[in-house]
Amino acid sequence: MSENNASVKKILLVEDDRQLSDLVTDFLTSEGFHVKQEFRGDTVAKRVKLFNPDLIVLDIMLPGKDGFAVCKELRPEFNGPVLMLTAKSTDFDQVLGLEIGADDYVIKPVEPRVLLARINALLRRGQLPNQSDEKGEITCGSLYINKASRKVTLKEEIIDLTSQEFDLLWLLASKAGEVQNRDYIYKAVIGREYDGLDRSVDVRISRLRKKLLDSTETPFRIKTIWGQGYLFVPDAWE
Known part of the structure; x- marks a missing residue:
């Protein structure tokens, strides 16, 4: 080959x-x-x-x-x-x-x-960044996300994310203000059904919060909505 x-x-x-x-x-x-x-x-x-x-x-x-x-x-x-x-x-x-x-x-x-x-x-x-998307950039206050280059900056500082961390952030940010449930996140980001036990999304949410200067004890940027999923707060990035 x-x-x-x-x-x-x-x-x-x-x-x-x-x-x-x-x-x-x-x-x-x-x-x-x-x-x-x-x-x-x-x-x-x-x-x-x-x-x-x-x-x-x-x-x-x-x-x-x-x-x-x-x-x-x-x-x-x-x-x-x-x-x-x-x-x-x-x-x-x-x-x-x-x-x-x-x-x-x-x-x-x-x-x-x-x-x-x-x-x-x-x-x-x-391969997701190669797909056509009318909205290739997201700006929320001091947070900037570019889908094509997979670049993320916060207060003009580059934030290094893994591939799936970026995909998770993009998914949440592109649906800012809307609660995303676990089933949808697992299918879209992890690529499989949520089995009720897998903690991989929880771990990535925790890593995103640390990297994006969110509180790990009382998150205000990426909130956990108990029994529902996660919520990206669009006006929490000043």
């Missing part, structure tokens, strides 16, 4: 279990992706610069540097989706991964079709 084909999405698979890595690589390659493998955490940053992947599948337990540390290291430079693999089903691993900038997680052992569905959902989210 040609690496020069712009339509072919590039995936960096970081997994130290070589047998599993080979199996996943063969499956994703058969689905039309160009996949590179990495087996150590402390070499991922260099590989990302050389390969420039569209998405990273990142295991947590790695030699050299664990997946949490790798994700935290990558985030200042890599804005594409990061899908973490974890052998643990505890909320601790899942939430910690999301807090440091991962976009989604899959618990091992994972069915190949489930992994494929998660990857495709994340890549679809990254």
